[in-house]
Amino acid sequence: MKNSNLPDFPEYIRNLKAKLKSAFQNPLISPPEDWSTGLLDASPFSVFIPSRFGGRGQKVHECLTVLETCSYESLPFSLITGINGALFLQPVSKYAEENLQEKVFNDFLHHRSMGGLMITEPDFGTDALQMQSSFRQEEGGYRLRGTKHWGGLTGRADYWLLTARGETEDGGLDRSINFFVWDKSLGGIEVEEYYDSLGLEMIPYGRNRIDSRLPAERRLKPEGSGVRMLLDLLHRSRLQFPGMAMGFLKRLLDEARQHVRSRKVGGKSLSGYDQVQNRMAVLQSYYTVSSAMCAYSTGTAGVEKDCSGLALPANAVKSVITDMMQSAAQTVLQLVGAKGYRRDHIAGQSLVDSRPFQIFEGSNDILYEQIAETVLKSMNRLKESNLYRYLKNSDLTSRASSWMRESLDFSLKSGLSQRKKVDLGRILGRLISVQMVMTLADRGFRHDLAENCLEIMKRRIQSLLGSFADSREIQLIEDYEAGSAWLGFVPG
Numbered sequence: 001m002k003n004s005n006l007p008d009f010p011e012y013i014r015n016l017k018a019k020l021k022s023a024f025q026n027p028l029i030s031p032p033e034d035w036s037t038g039l040l041d042a043s044p045f046s047v048f049i050p051s052r053f054g055g056r057g058q059k060v061h062e063c064l065t066v067l068e069t070c071s072y073e074s075l076p077f078s079l080i081t082g083i084n085g086a087l088f089l090q091p092v093s094k095y096a097e098e099n100l101q102e103k104v105f106n107d108f109l110h111h112r113s114m115g116g117l118m119i120t121e122p123d124f125g126t127d128a129l130q131m132q133s134s135f136r137q138e139e140g141g142y143r144l145r146g147t148k149h150w151g152g153l154t155g156r157a158d159y160w161l162l163t164a165r166g167e168t169e170d171g172g173l174d175r176s177i178n179f180f181v182w183d184k185s186l187g188g189i190e191v192e193e194y195y196d197s198l199g200l201e202m203i204p205y206g207r208n209r210i211d212s213r214l215p216a217e218r219r220l221k222p223e224g225s226g227v228r229m230l231l232d233l234l235h236r237s238r239l240q241f242p243g244m245a246m247g248f249l250k251r252l253l254d255e256a257r258q259h260v261r262s263r264k265v266g267g268k269s270l271s272g273y274d275q276v277q278n279r280m281a282v283l284q285s286y287y288t289v290s291s292a293m294c295a296y297s298t299g300t301a302g303v304e305k306d307c308s309g310l311a312l313p314a315n316a317v318k319s320v321i322t323d324m325m326q327s328a329a330q331t332v333l334q335l336v337g338a339k340g341y342r343r344d345h346i347a348g349q350s351l352v353d354s355r356p357f358q359i360f361e362g363s364n365d366i367l368y369e370q371i372a373e374t375v376l377k378s379m380n381r382l383k384e385s386n387l388y389r390y391l392k393n394s395d396l397t398s399r400a401s402s403w404m405r406e407s408l409d410f411s412l413k414s415g416l417s418q419r420k421k422v423d424l425g426r427i428l429g430r431l432i433s434v435q436m437v438m439t440l441a442d443r444g445f446r447h448d449l450a451e452n453c454l455e456i457m458k459r460r461i462q463s464l465l466g467s468f469a470d471s472r473e474i475q476l477i478e479d480y481e482a483g484s485a486w487l488g489f490v491p492g
Helices: 009-023 035-040 044-048 059-074 074-094 098-110 226-239 242-261 273-296 309-343 346-358 365-379 388-391 398-403 418-442 447-469
Strands: 115-118 136-138 141-149 160-165 178-183 188-193 207-213
Touching: 009 059, 035 044, 035 136, 044 059, 044 098, 044 178, 059 074, 059 098, 059 242, 059 273, 074 098, 074 115, 074 160, 074 178, 074 226, 074 242, 074 346, 098 178, 141 160, 141 178, 160 309, 178 226, 226 309, 242 273, 242 309, 242 346, 273 309, 273 418, 273 447, 309 346, 309 365, 309 418, 365 388, 365 418, 388 398, 398 418, 418 447
Parallel strands: 115 160, 136 160
Antiparallel strands: 136 141, 141 207, 160 178, 188 207
C-alpha cells in the first residue's frame, strides 16, 4: 500500500523543522507530556519505514538528515528518533513476518506509536551475550521472562524489541540470542522503577520486569544466527550515530560562533584571541568529520545490506564521533564561561545530554579495544607486524596511513596490555575518520574545512601515538592512605 501522497523530501524536512522549532522554542525545556501529538504528526519515523507500507522507503541519507534536523533543535528527541528507527523499525522491516510488519508500520504512521529495544540487564550490560532473560515454547507461541533496564522510552513505548535466550532441557540457557516483538496489548511488562537520569530528561529510563506470552509470529527470523542478527542491528545503528551528531555539532558551532563574536573581553571580541580561534577550529573539524561519516554511512548502512561484518568501521564511527560530541560540549562550556553552567544554558545541558552517547550501544573504551583487537588479529593472520604496511593495504586506512607514514612506520609488540589496546584503538578510529574526510573532499566538500580538519586530526593522532609509545606501566596502589595524609608533612 504505497503512499502516493508523500511530500517531496525538502518539503517534508521544512515541515519537520517547523514542528521542532514550535515544540522546542527553548531547547533546554522538555515539551509537555503530550509532546508526541505535534512532533509525531510530522512523521519523523516514516523515513525508517518501507515504501510498500506507506513510509518514505528507508533511504539512508533521508534517515540521517532527519536525525540531523532533530538534533539541531533537541538531542534527546533525535535520540528518540534513532531509538525508534535504528533499534526497532529497521530490524522489524528486515526480520519480522509480513503481517506483523504491516501492523507495526500502520500503528507508527497513523496512531503515533513508538518502540524501543531492550537488551541490557541489571547484571549484564557490556556482557550482554550472557543475558538471563529466557523464553520457552508453549502452545501457539512463547513465554518470555526476565528483567531489563536502561531501555529508552521505558513505560512510554507501545512496542518493544525484546532479547532472550532459549531454555534448555537441563534448566540452563542456550548460547543463541533471539528477538521478539512485544506490544502493549500482550501485557506482561511491569515498570518496577523509573530512573532519575542526569541528562536526556525527555526520555524515561527504568527497570522492567517481564513475564509475557507472545504469539509465534512475534519471533524474528534471522538470516543466520541470532548473534549475527544482533551484530547487524548494532553495527547499522552505530553507523547512523553521525546523523544525531551532525545537527548537535552544528548547533554548538553556531552557538559558539555567535558568542565569541559578541562577547567583549579586554576591549575586543573573544574571536580575536588565538586560543579561541584554535577552539573554534577544532569545533569546525568535528563538523567536518561528522559530515564525512554521514557520507560514508549513506553507502554502507542500508537495511538491504548485511552490517554484521562491519565491526571495524561501525565501532570507529560510533566511538570517535561520540568522543567529539562530548569534547564539543566541553569546549562550548569553556568558551561561554560561568553563564554556560546554568541549567537554562545550552552549553551545560549539552554536556550532560551528550555524555551517555560515549556509554550506550557499547562503551567507547570497550569499542576502542575491539577495534585494536580486530586489527591485531588480522595482522597476526597475515604475519605482519609493521603497522604502516598493514594499514596501507586496508580499504579503510590506505590513504590516511600513507599521509602519516613516518609516524606509523613501526612494528607492534605482541601481548599488548588492555590500556595499550585502547590507545591503539583511538589511533585507528581517527585514521579511519581521516580517510572518510579525504574521500568527502574528493567529492567536492569545501577544501579549506577539509584541510583544517586533517591538520587537527593529525595533531590528535600524533599525541595519541606519543602516549602509545610510552612503555611505562603505572599500577594502582591499593593501600594508598598509609603515609599519605598531607597534614603530617606540614612544617611545624
